[in-house]
Amino acid sequence: MTAEHSEPTSVAHRSTRLGAQGEPLMRIRDLHVEYATRRGPLSAVDNLSLDIYRGEILGLVGESGCGKSTLGKALMRMIQPPGQITRGQLIFDGVDLMTLPETEMRKVRGARISMIFQDPMTSLNPVQRIDEHIIEAIRVHQPEISRREARRRAVELIERLGIGAKRLEDYPHQLSGGMRQRVMIGLALALKADIIIADEATTSLDVIVEAKFLDLLRELRDELNLTIILITHNIGIVAELADRVVVMYAGRVAEVADVDTLFHYPKHPYTQGLLKSVPNIDLDGDELYRMPGSPPNLIDPPGGCRFHPRCPQAKPICAQREPALAAVSPAEGEPTPHSEHLVHCWLYQEHE
Amino acid sequence: MILTFQSLCIGSFGLIGLFLLYAIAKGSPSLRSFIITRVLLTVPMVWILVTVVFLFMRVLPGDPIKSRMKPGTDPTKIARIREQLGLDDPIYVQYVNYLTGMVRGDLGVSIVGEERPVAEQIAERLPATIELVIPSALLMLIFGISSGAYAANKHKKPPDVVIRLGAVFIYSIPIFWMGLMLQLVFSRRLGWLPVAGRISPDIPLDRHTNILLIDSVFTDQGVQAVLVFLLVFVGLPLSRIWGGVVRRYLPDHPSSEWLEVWAGRIHMVVILALVFLISLTLRPNWTALENVLKHLVLPMVTLSLALVGVFVRLTRANMIETLQEDYIIAARARGVPERTVVYVHALRNTFIPILTLIGLQVAILFAGAVLTETTFSWPGMGLMLRDGIALRDYPRVQGGVAAFAVLIAITTMLMDILYAFIDPRIRY
Numbered sequence: 001m002t003a004e005h006s007e008p009t010s011v012a013h014r015s016t017r018l019g020a021q022g023e024p025l026m027r028i029r030d031l032h033v034e035y036a037t038r039r040g041p042l043s044a045v046d047n048l049s050l051d052i053y054r055g056e057i058l059g060l061v062g063e064s065g066c067g068k069s070t071l072g073k074a075l076m077r078m079i080q081p082p083g084q085i086t087r088g089q090l091i092f093d094g095v096d097l098m099t100l101p102e103t104e105m106r107k108v109r110g111a112r113i114s115m116i117f118q119d120p121m122t123s124l125n126p127v128q129r130i131d132e133h134i135i136e137a138i139r140v141h142q143p144e145i146s147r148r149e150a151r152r153r154a155v156e157l158i159e160r161l162g163i164g165a166k167r168l169e170d171y172p173h174q175l176s177g178g179m180r181q182r183v184m185i186g187l188a189l190a191l192k193a194d195i196i197i198a199d200e201a202t203t204s205l206d207v208i209v210e211a212k213f214l215d216l217l218r219e220l221r222d223e224l225n226l227t228i229i230l231i232t233h234n235i236g237i238v239a240e241l242a243d244r245v246v247v248m249y250a251g252r253v254a255e256v257a258d259v260d261t262l263f264h265y266p267k268h269p270y271t272q273g274l275l276k277s278v279p280n281i282d283l284d285g286d287e288l289y290r291m292p293g294s295p296p297n298l299i300d301p302p303g304g305c306r307f308h309p310r311c312p313q314a315k316p317i318c319a320q321r322e323p324a325l326a327a328v329s330p331a332e333g334e335p336t337p338h339s340e341h342l343v344h345c346w347l348y349q350e351h352e
Numbered sequence: 353m354i355l356t357f358q359s360l361c362i363g364s365f366g367l368i369g370l371f372l373l374y375a376i377a378k379g380s381p382s383l384r385s386f387i388i389t390r391v392l393l394t395v396p397m398v399w400i401l402v403t404v405v406f407l408f409m410r411v412l413p414g415d416p417i418k419s420r421m422k423p424g425t426d427p428t429k430i431a432r433i434r435e436q437l438g439l440d441d442p443i444y445v446q447y448v449n450y451l452t453g454m455v456r457g458d459l460g461v462s463i464v465g466e467e468r469p470v471a472e473q474i475a476e477r478l479p480a481t482i483e484l485v486i487p488s489a490l491l492m493l494i495f496g497i498s499s500g501a502y503a504a505n506k507h508k509k510p511p512d513v514v515i516r517l518g519a520v521f522i523y524s525i526p527i528f529w530m531g532l533m534l535q536l537v538f539s540r541r542l543g544w545l546p547v548a549g550r551i552s553p554d555i556p557l558d559r560h561t562n563i564l565l566i567d568s569v570f571t572d573q574g575v576q577a578v579l580v581f582l583l584v585f586v587g588l589p590l591s592r593i594w595g596g597v598v599r600r601y602l603p604d605h606p607s608s609e610w611l612e613v614w615a616g617r618i619h620m621v622v623i624l625a626l627v628f629l630i631s632l633t634l635r636p637n638w639t640a641l642e643n644v645l646k647h648l649v650l651p652m653v654t655l656s657l658a659l660v661g662v663f664v665r666l667t668r669a670n671m672i673e674t675l676q677e678d679y680i681i682a683a684r685a686r687g688v689p690e691r692t693v694v695y696v697h698a699l700r701n702t703f704i705p706i707l708t709l710i711g712l713q714v715a716i717l718f719a720g721a722v723l724t725e726t727t728f729s730w731p732g733m734g735l736m737l738r739d740g741i742a743l744r745d746y747p748r749v750q751g752g753v754a755a756f757a758v759l760i761a762i763t764t765m766l767m768d769i770l771y772a773f774i775d776p777r778i779r780y
């Protein structure tokens with residue numbers, strides 16, 4: 001882990017956003033996260049490996065309870081007890097974050113990886129003014145910056161996000177939900193973090209504010225070459241914004257593909273079910289598809305593929321052994337995907 | 353001599369008034385109207401309180417006159433005394449007299465022993481009670497809040513368990529028993545501290561204010577006291593204006609940036625240096641000061657222990673809750689150091705509900721003061737009340753309780769306003 005910021009990559013690099021080319025900004029390997037519960041350990045993230053590339057917007061979707069937030073927090077080592085990262089590597093910019101002492105990890109949080117939380121109403125300190133929030137965020141990591149300079153940056157930042165500088169003197173409750181969420185982005189951007197994790201960041205906003213917020217995210221990504229991990233259960237947002245999509249099920253990755261491929265040619269039965277159950281206004285009153293069953297209890301998950309009890313195409317092997325997360329090639333007549341298409345399913349793998 | 357109890361009272365009320373004006377001027381319109389309503393509401397509140405005291409005194413069993421006369425006293429003599437005291441008037445006349453007297457600061461005259469005006473007795477006793485209550489409240493707050501916050505930070509670990517059990521234990525001890533035990537151990541057995549009273553009778557000390565700590569520090573002219581008071585309460589807060597002044601009137605330049613930060617600090621240092629210089633001209637009465645402090649320790653500890661349990665538990669519970677809040681987790685995710693997260697962000701939010709509790713506990717604090725004064729023969733209002741009750745000195749009890757009621761009403765009002773002032777979320 002290094003203290004110096006790596007320069008934002010050039011525009012040339014950005015065009016490769018969709019490809020799995022280049023060195024990943026973050027490599028997650030064999031990540032396990034468990035929550036200690038009264039009825040035993042709950043495996044919320046199980047043996048998860050994933051690469052994240054600079055400049056991409058990575059959608060992370062799945063039913064609630066499948067471990068999206070846990071994964072997001074784990075990337076910053078922000079899992080609170082009773083949770084714990086029990087195993088795995090988080091190689092960020094060449095350094096395994098898991099090996100860093102807490103004091104070093106603190107320097108990564110907010111400065112290099114930031115998080116935008118779900119509820120902008122409760123994520124700002126009610127007795128702290130907006131400018132104090134931003135000044136603190138800057139000075140915690142760069143104490144050599146004077147308060148005045150930090151304030152000047154806060155003004156710049158907040159105006160960039162479309163909020164008047166006068167609002168800096170306000171307390172959080174004086175701002176609207178949309179403004180607060182923009183302040184949250186401001187806080188995440190205050191130090192030009194490389195990765196921004198937005199966990200259900202628009203859930204509490206109304207549609208119009210949400211749309212503006214998403215536009216803003218995209219603009220900022222284009223302008224600053226940010227890497228954004230967009231955690232959501234709203235498939236529509238992902239379709240709209242993400243470059244690549246990770247579908248999670250029961251603490252594991254079910255499928256990874258670029259957004260076009262995933263939406264047009266989903267491979268995993270879970271992804272297919274998930275896409276079918278998205279409401280569509282064009283539909284003429286058709287019953288919405290409802291996936292049978294519900295996500296498993298992660299204290300005692302099903303063996304083999306965790307999806308097999310709900311899977312319409314399950315085979316005997318599915319209950320016995322876990323498939324690998326392996327690349328699939330496009331079927332006849334399907335275009336070549338823009339990035340590696342990975343599926344965690346026996347349907348696409350050889351077995352005896 | 354400028355420094356008297358009266359001038360102290362005027363000074364404190366002046367400060368309170370300044371604070372209220374400041375809050376009204378600076379606050380939002382809603383805060384402004386809240387403050388004004390709250391201040392105005394205190395008047396009917398005090399009125400209800402003194403009325404309750406009045407009615408309560410009338411329904412108490414026992415006849416104050418008969419009980420102090422020898423049996424077989426001439427009934428005409430009793431009747432004459434009753435008339436003198438106005439006790440044979442219809443109750444509403446008595447009530448009106450009582451209220452009008454109170455407005456004029458006349459609380460009647462003791463009918464037992466030395467027949468002195470009750471207001472005069474209160475003025476004499478109040479400083480002692482204040483000298484007991486304020487240090488006890490401070491001790492309790494500092495101790496209660498810090499150990500509560502510490503326990504919350506060590507949630508479910510051994511220090512938390514120890515503090516929690518300790519708080520329950522202390523809370524469940526009756527206050528007079530605690531006082532007696534402390535007396536037994538520290539005064540009788542160990543002989544470290546005096547058993548009772550405020551000061552040994554053989555120590556000479558001029559009483560200007562009758563708050564003995566102040567009297568023994570400021571032995572001669574009160575000028576220094578007034579200067580120190582002004583410097584600390586007016587001069588120190590003024591150091592905050594520099595940031596604004598520099599920002600507004602000086603050009604953007606590195607040196608003005610330097611000034612913005614340092615002008616305030618230099619200002620503070622100058623003020624503190626002045627306070628220090630003034631303190632050099634003081635001629636404190638060291639023997640008296642030491643003696644007074646020694647007398648203060650046990651009653652102060654007793655009274656603060658009586659209430660500290662509540663504050664420990666409240667701070668702890670609130671803090672544990674606050675530490676789960678999203679904004680705390682968000683602050684951590686921003687890389688704010690854990691210590692700042694806990695002792696700045698969380699504690700600042702925890703402090704607000706605590707402030708309301710202080711307001712609610714003021715009444716209990718004064719009740720505790722009565723018990724503590726009784727245990728330690730501390731010649732304050734509590735002891736005065738106890739004696740009044742024992743002697744059935746009607747006016748004295750009535751006046752004393754009414755004075756307590758007014759004190760409590762004012763303190764509660766101030767706490768409410770401070771709460772509204774500090775918490776930016778409060779909108780009435």
Ligand SMILES: Nc1ncnc2c1ncn2[C@@H]1O[C@H](COP(=O)(O)OP(=O)(O)O)[C@@H](O)[C@H]1O
Pocket residue numbers: 035036037042044062063064065066067068069070071081082083298
């Ligand atoms: N603090 C916790 N204690 C115990 N279990 C938890 C805790 N937080 C999350 N979990 C469990 O971990 C799993 C994943 O949760 P989460 O990451 O919040 O899912 P998502 O964000 O996808 O809805 C769920 O089964 C949830 O019950």
Ligand SMILES: [Mg+2]
Pocket residue numbers: 065068069070200
């Ligand atoms: Mg979640």
